[in-house]
Structure formats: C-alpha cells, structure tokens
Amino acid sequence: DTGVSQDPRHKITKRGQNVTFRCDPISEHNRLYWYRQTLGQGPEFLTYFQNEAQLEKSRLLSDRFSAERPKGSFSTLEIQRTEQGDSAMYLCASSLRQGSDTQYFGPGTRLTVL
Amino acid sequence: GDSVTQMEGPVTLSEEAFLTINCTYTATGYPSLFWYVQYPGEGLQLLLKATKADDKGSNKGFEATYRKETTSFHLEKGSVQVSDSAVYFCALSSYNFNKFYFGSGTKLNVKP
Numbered sequence: 691d692t693g694v695s696q697d698p699r700h701k702i703t704k705r706g707q708n709v710t711f712r713c714d715p716i717s718e719h720n721r722l723y724w725y726r727q728t729l730g731q732g733p734e735f736l737t738y739f740q741n742e743a744q745l746e747k748s749r750l751l752s753d754r755f756s757a758e759r760p761k762g763s764f765s766t767l768e769i770q771r772t773e774q775g776d777s778a779m780y781l782c783a784s785s786l787r788q789g790s791d792t793q794y795f796g797p798g799t800r801l802t803v804l
Numbered sequence: 805g806d807s808v809t810q811m812e813g814p815v816t817l818s819e820e821a822f823l824t825i826n827c828t829y830t831a832t833g834y835p836s837l838f839w840y841v842q843y844p845g846e847g848l849q850l851l852l853k854a855t856k857a858d859d860k861g862s863n864k865g866f867e868a869t870y871r872k873e874t875t876s877f878h879l880e881k882g883s884v885q886v887s888d889s890a891v892y893f894c895a896l897s898s899y900n901f902n903k904f905y906f907g908s909g910t911k912l913n914v915k916p
Contacts, residue, residue, distance in 0.1 A: 723904075731909070732906030735905075781847070
C-alpha cells in the first residue's frame with residue numbers, strides 16, 4: 691500500500707495560465723475524490739469518480755475546472771485561466787468501494803496564483 | 805444540508821494535560837463520523853471513526869463517542885504529548901458516501 695500520491699506538491703503560476711494536477715489513488719480503490727482547502731478552513735468537496743465515471747460535481751467547480759479519470763486509475767484536475775482566488779491546497783482522496791466510508795487522502799498540491 | 809461545527813482554536817495545552825475538542829454535526833440519515841489529523845507539512849490522516857450511534861472510536865490514546873441524541877462527536881485524550889501538536893478535523897460522510905463534510909479544523913499546540 692503506497693498511499694495516495696499527488697503531483698506536483700507545489701505549483702506557482704501567473705494569473706490567466708492553465709494548470710494541471712495529477713492524483714494516483716491507492717491501487718485497488720475505485721472511488722476518487724477531489725477537495726479544495728483554503729487557509730484556516732477544512733477541505734471542501736469538489737467532485738468524485740466511481741471508476742472512470744464522474745458522478746457528482748460541486749457548485750464550487752466552475753466551468754474553468756475540469757477533472758478526468760480516463761482509465762479509472764489516476765485522475766487529473768485542470769484549472770483554466772487561473773485566478774488569484776484559486777490559490778489553495780487541492781486534495782485528492784480515494785476509497786475502496788461503493789459504500790465504503792473511509793477516504794484516504796494524499797499530501798495535496800498547493801497552488802499559488804500570482 | 806449536512807454540516808460539521810467544531811470548536812475554534814488554537815488550543816494550547818501543557819504536556820500531559822487533558823484534551824477535549826468539541827464537534828457537533830447536522831446530517832441527513834445516519835452518517836459515519838471521523839476525526840482526521842493534519843501534521844505540519846503533511847496530508848490528512850485518519851485518526852479514528854465511528855459508524856453508528858454509541859460507537860466509540862479510538863486510536864493512539866484519542867477517543868470519540870458517536871452521540872446521536874446530542875449530535876456530537878467530541879475528541880478526547882487523557883494526556884497529550886508535544887507530538888500531538890497538529891490540526892484536527894471533524895468530518896462526516898454523506899448518507900451515500902459520496903463526499904465528506906469537514907469542520908474548519910482546530911489547531912492544537914502542546915508545550916513541554
């Protein structure tokens with residue numbers, strides 16, 4: 691069990707640029723989740739996948755955000771035309787199966803938009 | 805909608821003091837409840853959980869009991885150590901396990 695991994699750990703970008711983050715879940719986990727955490731707050735749900743299907747998206751996920759999980763394994767989160775308000779920690783989590791309640795979190799990608 | 809409220813920090817204690825971090829929740833149905841811990845520079849780690857009313861979760865000397873009548877899941881530890889310094893998050897899973905709702909976190913500082 692290698693845990694959930696995320697890449698990169700830190701990303702600094704200029705406003706208006708596009709960024710993409712990657713998440714590799716625990717290998718046998720078929721559910722994958724994205725959260726956003728701002729300073730001093732708890733994580734907020736963005737979206738989740740069951741295998742390759744994206745089943746729910748939060749209203750926080752504006753049309754500048756897109757997430758994919760093409761083969762039901764790793765996932766990518768892309769932010770287009772970044773804004774300073776996008777600066778946050780982006781967390782990925784995975785869980786074993788439908789109905790399993792424990793989510794295991796990766797270390798996060800910290801995004802800073804200048 | 806579902807939500808979690810936890811006490812604001814920071815909480816500063818001396819080593820070996822007793823710890824309580826309050827957490828209350830609002831939920832549809834019968835959620836599972838969790839405490840996660842975030843050490844400086846690290847990701848969220850599951851500390852303990854409880855899946856039904858009156859269950860007690862425990863780990864590393866920490867305990868929390870799922871109280872349906874008071875909709876609470878308070879975290880306790882009898883004797884804190886400096887190494888317990890971290891941010892603690894209370895969370896609940898939605899009824900269909902599609903997402904977690906987190907509290908805003910409580911920072912614990914333990915001084916020697």
